[in-house]
Amino acid sequence: MKMRYLAVLALLLSAFSARAETTVPPVLNLDTALRIAREHQPQLVQAGAESDAAQARVGTAFSPLLPQVEGSAGYQRGTANSTGRVGGLTPQTNTGGVQSWDTYNDWSFGLSARQLIYDFGQSLDKWGAARASAGAQRQSELATRLQVSLNVRTIFFDARASKALAQVARETLSNQERHLAQIQGFVEIGSRPEIDLAQVRSDLANARLQMINAENSYETAKARLNQAMGVEAATNYEVADETLPPVEKEDQATDPLFAEALAARPEFAALSEGIRAQELTLGSIKGGYWPRLNLSTGVTTGGAEFDNLARNWSGGVSLDWPLFEGRLTRAQVIEARAKLLSLKSQLETLRLQVRLEVEQARLAIRAAKAAIEAAADAVVNARKRLELAEGRYQTGVGNMIELGDAQVALNNAEAQKVQADYNLAAARARLLQALGRF
Numbered sequence: 001m002k003m004r005y006l007a008v009l010a011l012l013l014s015a016f017s018a019r020a021e022t023t024v025p026p027v028l029n030l031d032t033a034l035r036i037a038r039e040h041q042p043q044l045v046q047a048g049a050e051s052d053a054a055q056a057r058v059g060t061a062f063s064p065l066l067p068q069v070e071g072s073a074g075y076q077r078g079t080a081n082s083t084g085r086v087g088g089l090t091p092q093t094n095t096g097g098v099q100s101w102d103t104y105n106d107w108s109f110g111l112s113a114r115q116l117i118y119d120f121g122q123s124l125d126k127w128g129a130a131r132a133s134a135g136a137q138r139q140s141e142l143a144t145r146l147q148v149s150l151n152v153r154t155i156f157f158d159a160r161a162s163k164a165l166a167q168v169a170r171e172t173l174s175n176q177e178r179h180l181a182q183i184q185g186f187v188e189i190g191s192r193p194e195i196d197l198a199q200v201r202s203d204l205a206n207a208r209l210q211m212i213n214a215e216n217s218y219e220t221a222k223a224r225l226n227q228a229m230g231v232e233a234a235t236n237y238e239v240a241d242e243t244l245p246p247v248e249k250e251d252q253a254t255d256p257l258f259a260e261a262l263a264a265r266p267e268f269a270a271l272s273e274g275i276r277a278q279e280l281t282l283g284s285i286k287g288g289y290w291p292r293l294n295l296s297t298g299v300t301t302g303g304a305e306f307d308n309l310a311r312n313w314s315g316g317v318s319l320d321w322p323l324f325e326g327r328l329t330r331a332q333v334i335e336a337r338a339k340l341l342s343l344k345s346q347l348e349t350l351r352l353q354v355r356l357e358v359e360q361a362r363l364a365i366r367a368a369k370a371a372i373e374a375a376a377d378a379v380v381n382a383r384k385r386l387e388l389a390e391g392r393y394q395t396g397v398g399n400m401i402e403l404g405d406a407q408v409a410l411n412n413a414e415a416q417k418v419q420a421d422y423n424l425a426a427a428r429a430r431l432l433q434a435l436g437r438f
Helices: 002-023 030-040 042-065 122-189 194-229 254-264 266-289 328-394 400-434
Strands: 068-078 104-118 292-303 310-320
Touching: 030 042, 030 122, 030 194, 042 122, 122 194, 122 266, 122 328, 122 400, 194 400, 254 328, 254 400, 266 328, 328 400
Parallel strands: none
Antiparallel strands: 068 104, 104 292, 292 310
16 A cells, blocks of 8 residues: 555656656747746736636625525424413413423425615625626736736846856856966966966966856746746756847837827726726715615415415515614715725826836837947957957067956956847836736
């Protein structure tokens, strides 16, 4: 039995491991990362479940508008001795009377129905508020999906930048190893002092350390990408060498982009639906000032003998009016109005925030484009400077300081180019999110 349990457990663990390993392909591109996130991200599962729960509350709110039918059945066996009733019209006592312990059956069956006729919008507005709230939750689910897409895009290109920086570190290490071999030969023949050899060995150690840190940053970025996608997987994959293409209309002015954002962002639709729900909730609460009109009917049967039960029917109309509830309804109305004002203020705050997001993303794209051009020129010039410094050092004109400075300048220029590429991709990702584009 124990061996069977262990075998089943091993099978489940191997199946889970296989699923985790095959979730992420060997080379991960952005589209695949987004698809995986939509399938596995727990935030999206949670948002979908909340939408289902909100839709179920619509049915709950609609229930009071339908007929309420109730059935009952009962059986009791007991004695039938009479008892006195204080205050009764025909009081009876058992003083001196004969009491019996004989028992009798008592059967009872009933069927009743109740239908709300009118309650000044209390139930109807509650139903409408529940529908509006469900619509708001569906839009919030879309907003969650939009945020997940932004996270995946941003972290994907962060991993892409880390990969590029790791490649820069490896190239730097390779250059330092080449410099070491050259300088070691110069020192051996006596054309260069030993201090140059000590310096290049120090530079080589630093380059090796930088490469280790860069590769570790790359692995960490892929772990964060796994989290953004919602998967438990190893980081033994590579991030594809791709960039985010230009966003349509990214060079337009703020006003047309902001107009698109207002129409597309699900947060606006969610808040609008929330305001509508709160307005209906306020109307439902105000209905508590007025009566409720109900229609009811019922059929009952009962008696001591199951095959000889007496049948009765009743029907009626009732008017229930809470004349005074300790000012409960008034307090609820004040609270509902305050919530409505709060939601409207949130909508205005969101307008300001989205406009700022659009403006920042648009300006960041423009700045990143200019930075990429400048960084590309810097890389070309720094690479040329290193070539000249290497040539001057080999001919004995240059020195080790000049060579080291040229290598550092190239490293910085290449890092700036990587950062500029990342800034452009991240800015485009933020613009997509600001415009409500998935």
